[in-house]
Amino acid sequence: MKRHNAAEVPVPVSYGGERDEKTGSKVDKMGGGAARRWRSGGCCSRLWLVLVVFATVTMLLRHRYDSGLGHGAAAVVRIEPVHRKVKPADRGGARPSFSDSGSAKPVTVDHKSATTDSSTGTESDGGGEPSSASSSLPAAAHPFSRALAAAGDKGDRCGGRYVYVQELPPRFNTDMVKNCVALFPWKDMCKFTANGGFGPPMSAGGGVFQETGWYNSDKYTVDIIFHERMRRYECLTGDPSLAAAVYVPFFAGLEVWRHLWGFNATARDAMALEVVDIITSRPEWRAMGGRDHFFTAGLITWDFRRLADGDAGWGSKLFSLPAIKNMTALVVEASPWHLNDAAIPFPTAFHPASDEAVFVWQDKVRRLERPWLFSFAGAARPGSAKSIRSELITQCRASSACSLMECRDGPSNKCGSAASYMRLFQSSTFCLQPQGDSYTRKSAFDAMLAGCIPVFFHPGTAYVQYTWHLPRNHADYSVYISEDDVRRNASIEERLRRISPAAVERMRETVISLIPAVVYAQPSSRLDTMKDAFDVAVDAIVDKVTRLRRDIVDGRGEEEKLEMYSWKYPLLREGQKVEDPHEWDSLFAFA
Known part of the structure; x- marks a missing residue:
């Protein structure tokens, strides 16, 4: 987000003005007559004051618009950051506390350590160039300098893990859940979208399950489940320059699902094109061209990679859009030949609320005959x-x-x-x-x-x-x-x-x-000694973005990968190359 320096706002000459580099004397940029009239308190002084106020108000309005708050009167779904002062703590550190309604109790997070350059004590301007000319931080010239600096702050447990949530109108997410009857033509999805996407709770099933924590979950409600967890993520921030990653709350899976049958290609692509227009126009996008952005698309990858032109092809073309190729899409099945999606587990029926619930279940299945x-x-x-x-x-x-x-x-x-x-x-x-x-x-x-x-x-x-x-x-x-x-x-x-x-x-x-x-834990759960599927995915995205940023700072740039070998990259060991023969090569022959 752009922050305006004081130099950008017009000030009276009496506040300073510029100096001649040779003589050191002040240079009157307004002209001698104007300066004299300002000092004499003539009518032009009042005109100048009006101009200053007008320029300041205009700048503030511009800043408000650039912040995403000036998109008209349309309502937006806002995920408020959980602000808290984080201290080093044992076993995962402090977490935000919640009321009975599940809302976070606001506390203040101290970003000063992330804002200040550790070597000079000067503060960054939050986006582009540092405010001090001398800085030992290699990333100082990059818009993600504060996020990298925060990653090295040992006093902030969220340092390097902050996530900024991109604001979107509710029709891109929660409105789809409210209109659940339209999600699927042959199946009532309303019961499965209930309880934050977990579906209806189940009884113990004759001893098969535990008494609590078990739900009749549908396999394609990841969009909702992930969103509910992100709303309560302990390291949300309202400052995009501090964020390690940007979450886009677009329910891409539910959106394409409701248009797979009986709709033409134009209808299937409409919201995908619209969301791209919104996010690429935001200041957060410009920092890395979207390479730090991620979203969920809780179906399989092939539902978003329409191959045929026209209405006959299956699915949407979301994943083929150039902007989306820069982002990370979380799906329940990824493509072995593309680089912009990553697979996360299908939801199971178990959604634990505590470590103890997991331990009890593990002990149960360990002892079974x-x-x-x-x-x-x-x-x-x-x-x-x-x-x-x-x-x-x-x-x-x-x-x-x-x-x-x-x-x-x-x-x-x-x-x-x-x-x-x-x-x-x-x-x-x-x-x-x-x-x-x-x-x-x-x-x-x-x-x-x-x-x-x-x-x-x-x-x-x-x-x-x-x-x-x-x-x-x-x-x-x-x-x-x-x-x-x-x-x-x-x-x-x-x-x-x-x-x-x-x-x-x-x-x-x-x-x-x-x-x-x-498994996906309860949104308000406290898994203190373990990480669930959500935690693992978010950590992996943050690590991915951080590695990319450090490569850019070190001058290595973005690693170029061949999509035909995308399935191989996670399997490579030290010294191995993607060109090396693998026993599965014939199974993933690039066509």
Whole structure:
């Protein structure tokens, strides 16, 4: 945000004026006559005063407009920053306190340490050039200088973690939830958008769940869940120059979802184009061209990458817009060949309110008896030549060590009940997780929540997707059997029986330890010793932006990456290059 220096506001010559560089005497820029008239208190002095007041008011109005407060009378959804004075603290430091209504109690955050240059004691102007000519801060010439300086402030626990929320009119977010009946043509989404996107609460399900913290959550409500958590994020700031990242509260998933059926391409793209116009016109955008901005788009990436022109193509073209390519989009399934989206977990039914709730659940699934070696919950895909689900169903039926839950349309569908499939996963050592309608499936996270070791058949289902939330070494927590091996009639049971009991225990313990990172906690929760899926995602975005900023300051510029290898980058180890051969190259051949 631009701050106006005193030099930009006209002042009377009697306040100073300029000096001649050679003589040191004052130079009267107004002309001798005008200066004399000002000193004599003539009529022009009153005219000059009027001009000063007019210029000052104009400057303030301009400043207000640039701050985003002058966009007319249209209402905006404002997420107020939780201001608090942060002190070093043990186990995560202080958090904002909330009233019974869930609103934050305002306290003051001291930004002085972030504003002041540590070497000179001079204050930055909050955006561009520093106010002092001498500064040892390498980033001083950059608009993100204060944010980088704050990252080094050990006395501020939020230093380097502040998030600024871009203001948008409510039709880009909360109005969609209010008009939930229009979100989906064949399904009542109103019950699933309730409770901050968690859906209706569930009972213990005959001992399958705990008494509280469990909800019938839909897999495509991440936009709402993330927004509710961000409203209560402990390190919000109203100062964009201090922010490590900028959150754009655009419910891109809900927006495209309500226009996927029965609408032309123009309708599907309209709001995407409009939101780009708004955010790119803001001062915050100019700092990094949007590379520090992020938003949620809680569907799969292919819903935003329309390939065909005209109305016949599927989805919107949101992710193809040049501005969006600079931002980070959080989706439940990312593209292996693009760089502007990142995958975060599908919502499960568990939304804990405390560390203790997580510990109790982990202890429960750790002690469970698991009579089945492996299980599968799902339906065949007879119309898909690529699907291996029919082979998995055949093998499961033929094995006395496998439990099968076939999903069917209609009220008798057991897969429609969270209690049914969670009971199945809790009784199984391994859970088969083939590709869904796309690469990923929500069931993988349900299985992990139950302490069941997932068996994947394609790396696109998890390994190249959730790289922020799952270990790089997939053998630590899962089993991989290639789809080609299944098609060649490799025995799944035989493969699983080869794994030693000690290895099974280690893998299960890793899966159980990952539960906090793949669930979304209550918005008002206090997870003091662990991070949930929201925390992991926000930390990853902040780290990404900070690395980019430091590279720019160090003169390395932005790292150029080839999109055809985008799936490889998170998997690279020390000394490896994307051009090096990988066993999955054929599975992600760039077309």
